[in-house]
Amino acid sequence: MKMALTIAGSDSGGGAGIQADLKTFQELEVFGMSALTAVTAQNTLGVHGVYPMTAEVVIEQMKAIGEDMGTDAVKTGMLFNAEIIEAVSVNLTKYHWDNVVVDPVMIAKGGASLLQMEAISAMQKFLLPLAKVVTPNIPEAEVLTGMSIRTAEDKREAAKKLHALGVQNIVLKGGHDENPSESIDLLFDGKEFYTFTSKRIPTKNTHGTGCTFSAAITAELAKGADVYQAVIKAKDFIQAAIEDGIAIGQGHGPTNHGAYRKRIMEMVQS
Numbered sequence: 001m002k003m004a005l006t007i008a009g010s011d012s013g014g015g016a017g018i019q020a021d022l023k024t025f026q027e028l029e030v031f032g033m034s035a036l037t038a039v040t041a042q043n044t045l046g047v048h049g050v051y052p053m054t055a056e057v058v059i060e061q062m063k064a065i066g067e068d069m070g071t072d073a074v075k076t077g078m079l080f081n082a083e084i085i086e087a088v089s090v091n092l093t094k095y096h097w098d099n100v101v102v103d104p105v106m107i108a109k110g111g112a113s114l115l116q117m118e119a120i121s122a123m124q125k126f127l128l129p130l131a132k133v134v135t136p137n138i139p140e141a142e143v144l145t146g147m148s149i150r151t152a153e154d155k156r157e158a159a160k161k162l163h164a165l166g167v168q169n170i171v172l173k174g175g176h177d178e179n180p181s182e183s184i185d186l187l188f189d190g191k192e193f194y195t196f197t198s199k200r201i202p203t204k205n206t207h208g209t210g211c212t213f214s215a216a217i218t219a220e221l222a223k224g225a226d227v228y229q230a231v232i233k234a235k236d237f238i239q240a241a242i243e244d245g246i247a248i249g250q251g252h253g254p255t256n257h258g259a260y261r262k263r264i265m266e267m268v269q270s
């Protein structure tokens with residue numbers, strides 16, 4: 001069985017973070033492992049507390065996996081501070097983990113900070129050059145590139161800037177776009193641009209979309225897909241998960257990680 005490791009924060013509400021990643025790995029039939037970077041007290045209304053691990057705790061978890069089990073792919077999510085980013089970067093290199101998806105998580109939906117702003121330069125300098133794929137949303141890409149992103153041309157320029165930081169493949173997500181009918185993600189592999197377009201679903205139950213999408217890319221890479229194929233599958237996975245989003249809590253409910261597999265089963269049975 002193929003294996004994937006998520007290095008990310010815990011979401012007590014279960015819709016984002018390490019919980020979303022492990023559910024996604026399970027649904028895509030990859031054995032999921034975790035290295036926890038922070039505990040958040042979080043629900044559909046927002047983040048009520050952030051409690052980071054020390055860098056040593058993160059290193060110990062990576063060591064436990066690196067020295068025994070290994071992994072076929074790794075994703076990073078909430079890393080919170082520069083010390084954790086540096087520790088993760090050093091250990092990705094140490095264990096020769098090169099199938100790396102970096103989701104540069106910065107701000108949760110309710111506005112809470114999940115990454116200290118002084119850690120941005122560590123992310124640019126140490127982590128991004130190790131990434132096979134980076135999956136920023138538009139605000140994250142604006143922070144990482146220092147440019148404002150409004151038009152399709154801006155998106156292409158931002159992707160080129162991220163590529164110049166050493167990332168092999170950039171998936172610039174379109175969830176925050178103002179396009180009312182479509183959600184368009186852009187992939188740049190250093191040579192070509194590819195767009196992945198889906199119908200925009202009018203729902204407030206989108207908590208954890210970014211985590212789930214990047215975890216699905218990671219699972220597919222672990223199984224041997226190339227980046228293009230992995231993004232196609234992840235887009236189908238997140239589309240089903242948002243369409244069947246779960247209306248629980250008073251705020252942004254989570255996406256439904258089981259929706260994609262349920263649809264495949266229904267297709268097979270019909």
Ligand SMILES: Nc1ncnc2c1ncn2[C@@H]1O[C@H](COP(=O)(O)OP(=O)(O)O)[C@@H](O)[C@H]1O
Pocket residue numbers: 136137138173174175176183184185198199200201202203206208209210211213235238239242
């Ligand atoms: N309302 C929506 N309808 C369809 N797809 C969406 C919607 N919102 C987000 N997505 C998709 O979910 C994925 C995550 O995007 P995004 O919401 O931008 O990330 P993040 O959660 O990091 O802000 C992308 O593939 C994006 O196109």
Ligand SMILES: Cc1ncc(COP(=O)(O)OP(=O)(O)O)c(N)n1
Pocket residue numbers: 008009010011016017018040042077078105107108109110114206207208209210211212252
């Ligand atoms: C612990 C934790 N990690 C990451 C996030 C951000 O998740 P994301 O998929 O970007 O979804 P929203 O927060 O935007 O709903 C998080 N909230 N918590």
